Amino acid sequence: MAFFASRIAPEMAQRLGRKLLVGIVGCSSGEEAWSLAAALTVQDVPYAIEAFDANQEALNQAQKPYPLKKFDEIALGVKVNKFPKSCVNYFTKHTVWPKRGVYVSPSLKRLATFTKLNVQHNPIPAGRYDAVFMTNVLYHYKPEEQVELFANVMPGLTHKGLFTVGCYKGDLTAAGHLANHFPITPMTGTGRWDGTFFTVKDEGAKR
Numbered sequence: 001m002a003f004f005a006s007r008i009a010p011e012m013a014q015r016l017g018r019k020l021l022v023g024i025v026g027c028s029s030g031e032e033a034w035s036l037a038a039a040l041t042v043q044d045v046p047y048a049i050e051a052f053d054a055n056q057e058a059l060n061q062a063q064k065p066y067p068l069k070k071f072d073e074i075a076l077g078v079k080v081n082k083f084p085k086s087c088v089n090y091f092t093k094h095t096v097w098p099k100r101g102v103y104v105s106p107s108l109k110r111l112a113t114f115t116k117l118n119v120q121h122n123p124i125p126a127g128r129y130d131a132v133f134m135t136n137v138l139y140h141y142k143p144e145e146q147v148e149l150f151a152n153v154m155p156g157l158t159h160k161g162l163f164t165v166g167c168y169k170g171d172l173t174a175a176g177h178l179a180n181h182f183p184i185t186p187m188t189g190t191g192r193w194d195g196t197f198f199t200v201k202d203e204g205a206k207r
């Protein structure tokens with residue numbers, strides 16, 4: 001994800017001449033979305049993020065202050081990768097009750113939406129996303145179910161959109177299997193975080 005923000009997204013936004021629309025599937029309580037939002041902002045990449053999860057309770061947390069212990073994970077992206085230190089400027093720590101917590105900057109909040117969607121049963125909006133992240137989601141599913149999920153995510157990408165499947169629990173082993181079903185090309189050497197791979201869609205909606 002840090003690789004995307006620092007190396008891929010700036011070039012992509014420049015090439016397309018417009019802001020990037022990034023989808024996050026299985027965003028849980030939003031930490032990954034806010035980390036990416038801060039990293040793209042630091043890189044001066046114009047963007048908007050649309051994040052989805054099947055769990056409404058998790059989505060509710062995405063809009064609220066986080067517990068203080070979450071600061072490093074969100075502000076420095078330590079869970080998904082290491083982001084530039086300047087990302088911390090977009091998060092404020094309040095240590096005293098009743099405001100105690102980690103607050104996301106309003107400038108980031110304007111650029112991200114969180115919507116309930118179960119991608120096993122419903123597609124994300126079609127032909128819309130320049131990049132989609134699905135991190136630590138596939139390991140919940142059997143191979144045939146992973147195909148269902150992919151089928152509901154792939155049409156959401158723009159022409160040559162980028163699909164990133166991150167993992168720490170077996171998502172990567174799904175890659176070869178899924179490449180048999182979809183027009184994706186695994187990319188290697190794209191990030192420091194072992195298990196993350198990027199795929200580029202060859203066919204798709206043009207806009």
Ligand SMILES: C[S@@+](CC[C@H](N)C(=O)[O-])C[C@H]1O[C@@H](n2cnc3c(N)ncnc32)[C@H](O)[C@@H]1O
Nearest residue numbers: 026027028053054055117118119120135136137
């Ligand atoms: C382990 S969390 C990963 C959160 C975040 N992507 C990360 O890596 O930190 C997996 C999330 O995927 C969501 N999820 C699982 N299956 C899903 C589905 N079919 N549609 C949407 N979200 C799903 C779960 O609700 C959960 O919040």
